[in-house]
Amino acid sequence: MKIHFEGAARTVTGSKHLLETENGVKILLDCGMFQGQESEKGRENHHFGFDPADVDMLILSHAHIDHSGLIPKLVKDGFNGPIYCTEPTKALCQIMLTDSAYIQMSDYKYAHKNGFSSQSSEPLYDIDDVLQTLELFKTLSYDNWHHLNDDVALLFTYIGHIIGSGCINLRIKEGKKTHRIAYTGDIGRKTHRIIKGWKPFPQAEIIITESTYGDRLHGNIGTNEEQLLKIVHETCVENKGKLIIPAFSLGRTQEIVHALDKMESAGLLPPVKVFVDSPLSTSATEIVKSFPEYYNKDIKKYMERDSQPFGFSNLHYIRDVKYSKLLNKLNEPCIIISASGMIEAGRILHHVANNIENERNTLLIVGYCEPSTLGGRLRDGAKEIKIYGRELKVKARIEILDAYSAHGDYEEMIEFLSCQEPHLIRKLFLVHGKYETQMIYKDHLSQAGFHHIEIPERGDVVEITI
Numbered sequence: 395m396k397i398h399f400e401g402a403a404r405t406v407t408g409s410k411h412l413l414e415t416e417n418g419v420k421i422l423l424d425c426g427m428f429q430g431q432e433s434e435k436g437r438e439n440h441h442f443g444f445d446p447a448d449v450d451m452l453i454l455s456h457a458h459i460d461h462s463g464l465i466p467k468l469v470k471d472g473f474n475g476p477i478y479c480t481e482p483t484k485a486l487c488q489i490m491l492t493d494s495a496y497i498q499m500s501d502y503k504y505a506h507k508n509g510f511s512s513q514s515s516e517p518l519y520d521i522d523d524v525l526q527t528l529e530l531f532k533t534l535s536y537d538n539w540h541h542l543n544d545d546v547a548l549l550f551t552y553i554g555h556i557i558g559s560g561c562i563n564l565r566i567k568e569g570k571k572t573h574r575i576a577y578t579g580d581i582g583r584k585t586h587r588i589i590k591g592w593k594p595f596p597q598a599e600i601i602i603t604e605s606t607y608g609d610r611l612h613g614n615i616g617t618n619e620e621q622l623l624k625i626v627h628e629t630c631v632e633n634k635g636k637l638i639i640p641a642f643s644l645g646r647t648q649e650i651v652h653a654l655d656k657m658e659s660a661g662l663l664p665p666v667k668v669f670v671d672s673p674l675s676t677s678a679t680e681i682v683k684s685f686p687e688y689y690n691k692d693i694k695k696y697m698e699r700d701s702q703p704f705g706f707s708n709l710h711y712i713r714d715v716k717y718s719k720l721l722n723k724l725n726e727p728c729i730i731i732s733a734s735g736m737i738e739a740g741r742i743l744h745h746v747a748n749n750i751e752n753e754r755n756t757l758l759i760v761g762y763c764e765p766s767t768l769g770g771r772l773r774d775g776a777k778e779i780k781i782y783g784r785e786l787k788v789k790a791r792i793e794i795l796d797a798y799s800a801h802g803d804y805e806e807m808i809e810f811l812s813c814q815e816p817h818l819i820r821k822l823f824l825v826h827g828k829y830e831t832q833m834i835y836k837d838h839l840s841q842a843g844f845h846h847i848e849i850p851e852r853g854d855v856v857e858i859t860i
């Protein structure tokens with residue numbers, strides 16, 4: 395068996411790992427988009443590093459676009475096999491991929507009209523490609539081994555990252571041998587605010603695991619909710635400003651909304667309007683609401699008192715662009731939650747452009763941003779930025795709350811992996827992390843008793859023998 399690492403290798407976007415058996419069967423794990431349009435990575439989306447027509451099946455860990463966003467291009471370029479995932483992942487991909495096609499098309503039109511060469515590349519796929527892609531999805535339950543064919547069995551176990559996310563466990567026969575492989579996708583926090591947390595997964599010999607926060611500890615959730623409340627008070631009550639929160643439509647938006655909902659129920663939230671300004675975030679919240687069977691005990695208990703954990707009187711979800719534009723003219727303190735989370739596309743770009751030069755406002759970054767993205771540059775302290783050709787001075791306060799990350803920190807990731815006997819693991823591959831972070835995480839893992847750790851680069855092909 396060979397593993398081809400074709401994305402999220404020494405970086406955090408573009409997850410794509412291809413397993414190839416000696417019989418020539420090819421199984422792709424995730425098919426994510428590289429993000430960061432101004433960077434080299436924007437162009438990396440045009441080349442897979444393998445022929446999509448040769449891939450037999452795709453297994454999808456979860457619906458985030460850096461894991462699913464290139465599936466329609468895979469189909470457009472010749473893939474025609476089944477796409478296995480959980481039921482919520484399919485429901486979410488339907489809206490995520492449609493939105494991705496729409497954003498690419500509208501960015502292309504906008505850039506073309508205004509002559510921005512950096513965004514002038516053609517869309518990677520269109521709505522028709524997305525519709526064709528959705529036909530290929532096949533949903534599977536958690537906690538059951540599914541025999542995909544005579545040689546391949548698949549088990550999704552809970553990983554606690556976003557609704558529908560799963561750790562992919564595989565048993566692949568190759569002649570008389572059976573490979574036991576686990577691909578974690580993204581690992582959630584130990585305590586998730588909404589969904590069920592991670593569960594132990596069967597012993598594997600080959601593990602491919604993420605490492606986003608391999609060098610950091612997040613602090614506990616309660617402390618960060620206090621910090622969030624403090625930032626709301628300082629911005630909206632003391633400074634009478636606007637609090638702008640870029641957030642992934644899926645996962646983080648619902649967590650922030652639920653945190654604000656709890657504050658409102660407890661009478662702690664000041665009486666300011668809260669807007670979720672994103673059609674995608676609004677649709678994603680509807681989907682999360684439609685799968686309560688995946689909620690954890692805490693939120694179920696909370697719902698005995700408040701049946702709407704993502705809704706309160708001052709909260710408004712905005713789909714229509716006409717109402718989104720009215721927010722620019724709103725002359726009162728408010729909270730605006732909008733996508734995309736890394737401030738690369740979507741309505742958040744307009745909100746940042748309109749509010750970043752006012753020192754009364756705060757931009758609150760609530761999770762990891764790839765360094766080349768606008769969110770990453772602001773996170774790293776940029777004093778000047780450019781949005782749609784406008785030069786802007788950063789005068790608003792920039793705050794960071796990493797505890798709202800949907801990724802575990804290094805202690806949590808190691809605790810998740812502790813269900814494994816380290817001496818039975820023959821290779822542990824670190825993916826989905828910056829190289830410097832991965833080197834530090836490798837040390838933490840070694841100290842925890844894990845060995846045979848490798849950090850592949852994009853294009854690396856590793857031969858696995860038994």
Ligand SMILES: [Zn+2]
Pocket residue numbers: 456458461555580
């Ligand atoms: Zn994710």
